[in-house]
Amino acid sequence: MSDLTKPAVPFSALGRRAKAPTIARLMNAALENPALLSLAAGFTDSATLPLPAVTAAAQRLAVRGDRESLQYGPNQGRPRLRAMMAGHLQRREPALDAGLLSRQLFITNGSQQALYLAMQVLCEPGDIVLVDRPSYFVFLEMLTGMGVEAVSVPVDHDGRVDAAALADRLTALKQAGQSHRIKALYFVSYFSNPSSRSLTVTEKQTLARVLKEQDLIVPVIEDAAYRDLFFASPPEAPSILSLEEWGGFPRLYLSTLTKSFATGLKIGYGCCTDDAWLAAMLHTKGHHDFGSANHLQALLEEVLAGGSLEEQLQIIRPVYARKMQTLHETLVGAGLQKTGWRWTAPAGGLYLWLEAPALLDTGLESGFCRRCIAEGVLYVPGELCFGDDVPRNFVRLSYGVLAERELAEAGRRFVRVAQAAGN
């Protein structure tokens, strides 16, 4: 019997919308072809991953012979790890109450799962989520997969939130009778993926003010995945958890240990100020997995109890600062700016965000992208990072995983293609 005679799998609307995530494609391309230098996926620096600290902690756990951590754990996450993460957050923002934070905090399989939970309990197909511009492309793909529309918060020439344009956009939605579709606001606030910008206090206050003026007290999600990855000094703005202007909003603050500590442990967390929203996400997490891996959480408790997180951050910050500088200087030295490309060297995070000359298409299907792959270098097309009104001339380069020598080589390859495209 041929396959054609088999009935097609009758997928749900979600199953029919599901497309291969671009991030998985980019990660696979890099893993499968070692000759290709990948400036694409946001992998972290492998050489400094905390192997000694994690090995020692695993041995201590094993020697204690306690089987508890090999058993299922609580759905919300281990209380001690939650308290540790609350303490970590409270050290960044001393006005916060660590006890309250740990009650509001839940552990997830990376902050990606928290994002999915948040959207799953808030949105129906056809709803709108307001997003930053540019935004985290995996989140945008998730919205597409859920049938949810992303509407960008307008920004000015320097990428700052444009309050007047935002008010106009929201007013237009109201006049069109569409405001009820807006279910949440999402932004990456510190050393953003992809732009590496941090929102200022004023921008955060402005966002809250404009939403309030429009009577849009919607749930807000602050994604702080890169907050700890500053090079010289921590970003100034406090989170939405302590900014007064956000007081009346249901708030979800997300962070993760994958970027700041051990990527492969894939442990992240959320902190939600709204009891009902938190409960809905926890019920749904119960349906996903009824708790993130208990042993990994126990391992993290063991390793972080000795102060390893701050130690690890002290190790990796100068490494990323040097890597950024290497890639940045390679691009400058090879003459990329002379061909009309623009970017700003970031003060933290994992990415350079490049603007190509307006008419140069750097999209996934573009000749430029194909030529880069032929030249042996991979990047994330900026077109993926916009919820709407998509420009084709941006590029995200990640300097997290490659060694400095490889970064320099990848940068030279990239500039060769850019120069050829400019001629």
Ligand SMILES: Cc1ncc(COP(=O)(O)O)c(C=O)c1O
């Ligand atoms: C802005 C942002 N949020 C969330 C995540 C998800 O991270 P993880 O699930 O590894 O914690 C990432 C990963 O790259 C990210 O860049």
